[in-house]
Amino acid sequence: MAFDINKFKNLENKTDQYERQIARIKGDGKDISCIEKAVNEAERNLNDGINSFIIYGDPQSGKTEMMIALTAKLLDKGNKIIVVLINDNVGLLEQNLRRFSKSGLDTDPKNYKEILDDVYQIKDYKWVIFCKKNASDLNKLIKKIGKFEKIIIDDEADYASPNGKINKDEVTKINQLVGELLGGVGKTGRYIGVTSTPARLDLNNTFENANNKWVYFPSHKFYTGQDDFFPANLNNGNLKYQLEFLPEQYDLPQYIREALFRFMINVAHLNLFENSEEKYYSMIIHTSGKTSDQFRDHDDVVSAIDILKDENRFEKYVKRIHEIASSKYGDNKADNITEYILQNKNRNAILVINHKKDKENLEKASDPKSLFTIAIGGNIISRGVTFDNLLSMYFTRTVKTKLQQDTYIQRARMFGSRGQYLKYFELTIPEQLYKDWHRCFVFHRLALDSVKSGNPPVWPEDRRTRVAARASIDKTTVQMDSGEMSYEIFDLTKEIENVFSSGIVPLEKMKRLRSELGDNKLPLHLINFISYFSPDGPNSLAIHQPRTIEGYKDADKNNISRKKGLIGDGDLEKIKYPHAIHHIKVFFNTDKKARIFYKFVGISGTKFLKNFKK
Incomplete structure (x- = not known):
């Protein structure tokens, strides 16, 4: 051929x-x-x-x-x-x-x-x-x-x-x-x-x-993330992992040492009683962005393990490990867990990752090659790096002003495929930092919910959290609403008035209004925000009866607006709605043109950022 x-x-x-x-x-x-x-x-x-x-x-x-x-x-x-x-x-x-x-x-x-x-x-x-x-x-x-x-x-x-x-x-x-x-x-x-x-x-x-x-890009079915680590309802006590709150004065070596012991105990328990074959696990210690602080943390970990190697000095630490193991997994397992840790104490890697060139340490931490792998770092480990078999995170890095939402969401390195061992995963963190971190995620989800519904995002922030660095926000197209907000004008029909006067619960009333009016006149992100932040349930939301704008001499009656705002203290009806932090009120003119106004009085400094680019 x-x-x-x-x-x-x-x-x-x-x-x-x-x-x-x-x-x-x-x-x-x-x-x-x-x-x-x-x-x-x-x-x-x-x-x-x-x-x-x-x-x-x-x-x-x-x-x-x-x-x-x-x-x-x-x-x-x-x-x-x-x-x-x-x-x-x-x-x-x-x-x-x-x-x-x-x-x-x-x-x-x-x-x-x-x-x-x-x-x-x-x-x-x-x-x-x-x-x-x-x-x-x-x-x-x-x-x-x-x-x-x-x-x-x-x-x-x-x-x-x-x-x-x-x-x-x-x-x-x-x-x-x-x-x-x-x-x-x-x-x-x-x-x-x-x-x-x-x-x-x-x-x-x-x-x-x-x-x-x-x-x-939706998460895969094996993913553990916000719903697991920062559930919307923190009061039901059904966390799927181990959460350890640190005291206010947490900057002491003993707290890192105790977290290290709990990590080693969880590794021992998994390999002794759960896994069919031995697996290596990692722990992240993130306390600061300063190199000097990271080396201090490194020295604290090295010191603790060195004492475990010295039988002349290790009694106090071994006793503490045994106590923790007993309280977590019972007296019948405490001896075996303690023995496992002492027999394998040398199988550790203590890695500081604080430089872009620490690629070998980064690789060892992200895919553990030692039984007890401890990764200590700051910014380098906070973005883009996937940590396989991460079992523990000691996180105390906070700020003096506001938490920046994008930065702290990226620092949630515990997210990922943790399902097989999630109930043994431990997050050690100061309580206030956890609450602020939780709020970052709630605000983040609220914003992205508006995108999923086909609308441009609206980004909430408050006095403790900030959406993003101010220098990066384009002031020519981004508007920041605080206090009172209003939405597009609509015709106040008899059907809409009937919804306001109906006896259904407030949140359902809002949903019905939105189905009648559409998203531009009553946005979904607002309904989501209210549903997330309702500490007193239905009593957290007050939907007031529509009111004419004609009595306001300084109002723009055609545009249904007023520079000073329209919802005053009297409109809040505090005696009738003593627990309300969300207030909805419609103002209308003589032509029956109307706007919905919203006022939030729950958390001071709450703002909503939206890009109005064409």
Whole structure:
């Protein structure tokens, strides 16, 4: 048979990469439905000409696998260059690059440094290129591929990519360079940001992302996250894990030591009485962003383990371990657990991770190679790193002013696939910090609930929490409502008046009003906020009878507004509604045009931020 070169042409034009990735993920026993949903919606956005949008999901919910599948889909659709941007962290870059390479993608992903040599010609070939969000790295990559069409997948997109000087008519360096790499949204580049905390991207208008076209990446069925660690109702006492509150004066070595002992006890119990084979586990200690504090914590842990090695000094510590083991798992198991710890005390790794170049320690901590692995650090371990077999977290890092919601949501490193051992997981934390952290998550979910309903997000904050850094919030398009809020004008029909006068419970009354009026006149995010923050149940909400605006001399009767606000103290009817912290009242004019007004009197300083960009 004669040789025919045509048989061997166009073999690279495969269109089954996505299906092969889905089969691989499914073969690993993982849930594929969440990945398929996100990838299909992202594909729909691109087909509809949405050239800049965000994919958001929960922390440590499997976004890397989703990005691999998304990359495969983009290659199948004929896109030639996919750039994956990673935080400026060598260890994180290598961790992600390794996972992409092991997936079997065709073409094999490259570190940007590999393609800089002139011998590599970009041409019309397919490329998957990884690059850190570092000015030097981005400049080099721009010179190599800047003129070519590309899709950027920006992992942890709210980190470094937004313009932190947006209100100064200046541009931060990474924002500028990522913009240059894009070459203009919809011109030579398309942008897909991926993150758990998209607030800053919205309020910053980063790369003109369409906040009404964001894609939700749902958590897989094995995920443990906000509902498990920060349940909406903290009063039912049914936590699925072990929560240890620290006293107000918690900055003493004994509290880290006690948490260390409890971690070792839980490891021992799992390996002695639960696991079919021995497993290695890790503990995170996060007390500060200062290197000196992290080395102090390191020394406290080393000192405790050193004493366990010395039989002349270890009686006090061994007795304490035995007491804790007995109280947690019973007298009949305490001896075995204590013996296991003493027999295996040398099988430890105490790792400080406080620098971008600590990649070896980062790898050892994220995939434990020692029975008792203790990771001590701050910012480096707080974003983008997945910790397998994480069993304990000692977290005391707080701030003097307000907790920034996006920062603290990223610090929830305990989220992930913890289901098999969740009831043995321990979080050690000061009580007030836990409550503030809990509020960050409640506010975050309220905002994202509005996105899921097809609306742009509305971001709540209060006197103890802040949505995002103020310098990143675009003041030209973002409005901040505090105290009294109002919504779009509507016709006050007899049917609407009947709903107000009906005897149904207040929250159901609001839902019925919304079904009649629509989201612009009574937003879903407001109903969600009220339902979350109702400490006295139905009595927390007062829906007052409609009132004419005609008695207000300084009101704009056509616009149904007043500079000083319309809901006064008398309108709150405090005698009738003594427990109400949420107040709803309608004001109307002589033409029966009306607005709904809302006032919150529960937590001082509560505000709602919304981007009103066109």
